[in-house]
Amino acid sequence: MRGHVIGLDLSGNCLEANLTTNSSLFHLKKLQSLNLAYNDFSYPNLSFGFDRWKSLTYLNLSYSVSGFNHWKSLNYVDLSAYMNSPHLFDEIVLLPKLVSLDLSDNYGLLLDNIKFQILVHNLTELRFLVLDYLNMSLVVPSSLLNLTSSLKHLSLRSCNLQGNFPSQVFQLSSLQLLDLSNNSYLGDNLSESNLSSTLEYLNLDGCQFYGSIPDVFEKMHKLTHLSLFNNSFDGEIPTSIFNLANLTYLRLSSNKLRGPLPRNISGLSFLLEFRMDNNFIVGPVPSWLFSLPSLFYLDLKNNKLTGPIDHVEIPNLILQETYLSNNEISGFGNLKTVDLRFNVLQGSLPIPSTTWDSMQQLFISGNKLTGEIPSSYCNLTSLGVLDLANNSLGGKIPECLGNLSNLVFLDLRMNKFHGRIPNSFVNMNTLRTLNLNGNQLEGILPRSLVNCSKLEILDVGNNNLNDTFPDWLGVLQSLKVLILRSNGFHGAINNSMPAFYFHQLRIIDVAQNDFMDLLPSNYFKILNGMRNVTSVDKLEYIGVEQCTSDKQDIGNQCYPNNEQKGKPIRCTPRLCPPEEGPQFYYEDYVEVVVKGFKRKLVRILEIFTTIDFSSNQFHGPIPEELGELNLLRGLNLSHNSLTRQIPSSLGKLAELESLDLSSNKLEGGIPEQLTNLTFLSVLHLSHNKLVGHIPEGKQFSTFSNDSYIGNSGLCGFPLTKNCHEEEEPGAPPKFDEEDESATLFEWKFALAGYGCGLVLGLSLGYIAFTTGKPWWVVKKVEKYQQKLIGRCNQRHKKRKTQKPNQHC
Incomplete structure (x- = not known):
């Protein structure tokens, strides 16, 4: 059957061996796919025999050693850690049918310009080329022009490439992924480039590109990842970037970009992360940033943004991290939802202004806020969610918070509030969750909680209530x-x-x-x-409205992960279409x-x-x-x-x-x-x-x-004490009707002899031992023993001894 093996995966087994030409591995003549990644093969003097594996199409030797040059028909190879091989590149170039080559993560492995030119000249079938972390300091960037036009995946991360990068590489007609990050390119060639419309992933982080970003993104409908972090790009941001319909990750941080953000956009509906920090962006923060349906991470710190954040309506906001520090933002405008959870906000809670009159959801948990809750928060009559958990807020909880008839979720856990819980919860209120865990609250539970007819979760744990x-x-x-x-x-x-x-x-x-x-x-x-309660067909959560068959589910949509390298997929909350009244989304904790x-239960x-x-x-x-x-x-x-x-x-x-x-x-x-x-x-x-x-x-x-x-x-198991083993000397007497051990009977007979006649006890013990422990003997002895003890007790009672049994 060896001749019919076409695929073999031995990756991640920590194999250590000297592979020679007589290895049984090389007898697999019809092998098409071989994965030996994450092993530790030493490099011997090999006899080459490339013609043995003319059918081989996949080879992965990442994080191992070199020496595998026997697969002339390869169309994939990953030799990530083959830094010890003096003939590595000489062997690879003899694999003309290679489709995918990965030599990444070999710190110190040198690939000079001559070998690189031979490599790209011979491997004309390449579709995937990954050379991350190789030493390519001797490779002239213009050599990249020899790459085949059918290349789909090119990654040269941290290769120490230097000099002017040829802009023609950006125009490879089949290119889908291009990662040139953390090299020492020079020039503004990017501004003269036309980027391939087939690109889905573009990473130019940590290079030395300068000049303007070309406005060439209007045709890049497939682009999902764009990162130009830590360059010297200047000028305004092309508006075409903000109209990319499939973009999930956008990072333009640490450049010299200027000008305002556009006031209106038509794309970014799938955007998960937006990073624009450390630039010179001016003007007001546009309201569309807080209306992106999938955005959960926003970083605009260290810019020159001004004015209030105004006119935002975001009933289903899932934004979790927002960084706006070191700007000139004056406050919030007519917001309905503000979500600033898990930031580094310090100082007191902001004082509500008239622009907060329509506020419905306020999330400021997971910060470093101090001080008390201003009583003016009781004027936010539209407020449905107030989440101030995990801060250092103190003082007393305002009594008037119980008067907020529209409040659905009140989460003040893990602060330093003291005093009594407000006893002002009004009739017909909508409170569903009250979480006051982890404070210093005293007194009794307020009896006005009986007015909270919709209350589902009450958590007052870890306080000083009495x-x-x-x-x-x-x-x-x-x-x-x-x-x-x-x-x-x-x-x-x-x-x-x-x-x-x-x-x-x-x-x-x-x-x-x-x-x-x-x-x-x-x-x-x-x-x-x-x-x-009958079992449920699907997982349901306390407090989350479940869509019935007559309601259309508008949530539960997952988007691709932003890095495409193992990060978890993020999904929007599963919500039903809005009905009458404001709709809130809050995860109980x-x-x-x-x-x-x-255990921390987030969504119960x-x-x-x-x-x-x-x-x-x-x-x-x-x-x-x-x-x-x-x-x-x-x-x-x-x-x-x-x-x-x-x-x-x-x-x-x-x-x-x-x-x-x-x-x-x-x-x-x-x-x-x-x-x-x-x-x-x-x-x-x-x-x-x-x-x-x-x-x-x-x-x-x-x-x-x-x-x-x-x-x-x-x-019994798992204890070491066996239920049938002999009692240790000095152990207290025990009797089990089902225990037939000779030791037990001998002990009882010895007791009878000790109290009421040594000769009789020894005789009966001997009979029991030699006749197989007869039960009739036991019963007779016990009956006789009780009679003797009873007579003895009567005698001692007549003598007025206080403890008659002591002598019987």
């Missing part, structure tokens, strides 16, 4: 997430709530508080959001403990359900009712004082992935029914009083000792 369990929140029929973690909540949880309370709850986290008494069994009965680790799946009652003062049994929550995925009752046995009903939690009952006072054995939990990946039963054999099979075969430590009575 209150009882807010069972009154159960009337909120939309509530799905309740996080009270790490506060001073205390007392018992009401066990007699109405059946319709907390009907939709998916996540409840009351860990690290001071709750006490029994776990509320009736409360677990009413959590219908964790039971009896909560932090919960999942499988023992803190409807099917994610968890109960965390850990680190409180609950006592008594675990309610059987928990076993009815058949959609529960995480259950954490650790670090309490729970007693009695683990209920076997937990074995019905078919979706359970994590179970933590550690650090309690649970007794008895581990129910065999828990082996039915086929999705269980995390189990913590450590530091209890569990005894007996650890269940075997299914998921239980995957758990380690850590799941069971601190339970001296447990035995």
Whole structure:
């Protein structure tokens, strides 16, 4: 079969070998494709035999060594790391059918002008040529004119090329990718060039081009990536660049470009990143920059932009990073949405002006803002989203924020707010998410929250609140997430709530508080959001409107990655067409403990359900009712004082992935029914009083000792303690009706002899040992032993001894 192998891929195997002409590899005479990249082949003295592989069309030797010159019919070769070969280029030029050649990332590998000319002269079938990071300092740039006109992919990044670059290369009729970045070209030849209309990727970063950028982009309809970073281009930016319909990445940073940005454009609808920093751009910031539907990164810092950012309407803005520093921008105009998340903004929050009257969405999270929230923010009556999370804001939360009847999302987490939570939430408000996690808030939960009939997510974790369990929140029929973690909540949880309370709850986290008494069994009965819900056909998120069949989905469109080298694809949010009223898009964020680790949930799946009652003062049994929550995925009752046995009903939690009952006072054995939990990946039963054999099979075969430590009575895999091994000397006596070990019987007989007659005990022990441990002997001995002990006790009672059993 060796003669019929046409493709072989051994890349990334760290192979080390001396490949010689008698290697079995060279017997694959019909080989067409060979990939030996990312290996470490040494370079021996080879006997050349190029005519053996006349069918070979693909060869990849990147990040290896040279010496592979046996494939005369090659049309692809990648020799990225073959820096040790003195004959490398002599061998390659003997492959006239080569279509693709990659010698990149060989720092120090020298390609002189003569060898380069021979290479491009002989390899007339080349379509892909990549020579990144080779030393081509001796190559005259004019030699590039010999490249075949059918070349599609040319990459000469960081090759130390010098001199005037021939403009004719830009005009190769088939060229799709051209990367000449980080070389030492000189001249303004680019201004005299006509760029090929077939280009899709053009990177001229870090060269020394100067002069104006030619206005030749109107025919380049296929261009998706344009980067001219760190050159000396001057003059105005050609307007044709801004009309490129398929452009996803545009970088003109660190040049000497002047003039204003155009006021109107017809393209850039797919643009993801726009970088124009460190130039001399003047004039106002055009409103279209904030209206590009796919833009998520904008950098205009260090220019001379002026005036307010005005007249922007962006209901579905996905812009995540915006850099406008070191300009002369005076403020914002009639904006409806401002998204400045994850920048380096410092100082106080901007004071709203009359131009903010129509503001609907304000995102300034992830900055370094300080000070208080100005009370004038309460005048923004159209505001639907206020996201100030992850700053250093302090003071008290303005009471009047609760009067904003149109507010849908209020996110103030991870700041330094103190005092009480406002108790001014008005009737008929639209609040859906209230996140105050990670502040220094005090007092009780405001009872006016019952007016928030649409509230789905309430997160007040990690504060200093001091209150009882807010069972009154159960009337909120939309509530799905309740996080009270790490506060001073205390007392018992009401066990007699109405059946319709907390009907939709998916996540409840009351860990690290001071709750006490029994776990509320009736409360677990009413959590219908964790039971009896049919499985969904698609992933749905809390708070994100899902398009039904009678609505046209206008989102969920993915665009090509901007670097085309492994960056993640970005998609627009999945939204439905606007209906009545303003439309908002906001990704909810909560932090919960999942499988023992803190997890940040950005957008919360409807099917994610968890109960965390850990680190409180609950006592008594675990309610059987928990076993009815058949959609529960995480259950954490650790670090309490729970007693009695683990209920076997937990074995019905078919979706359970994590179970933590550690650090309690649970007794008895581990129910065999828990082996039915086929999705269980995390189990913590450590530091209890569990005894007996650890269940075997299914998921239980995957758990380690850590799941069971601190339970001296447990035995079996994965513990080293065998359930049938002899007791160690001095160990406390144990009796198991199913244990037939001779040692156990001998010990019981010795006890009988010690208390009530040594001769009788030794005799019976001998009989039991020699006759196979008969059960009738055991029963008779125990019955007789009890009679003797009873008589002994009666005697000592008559003598008025305080501890009669001590002598019996």
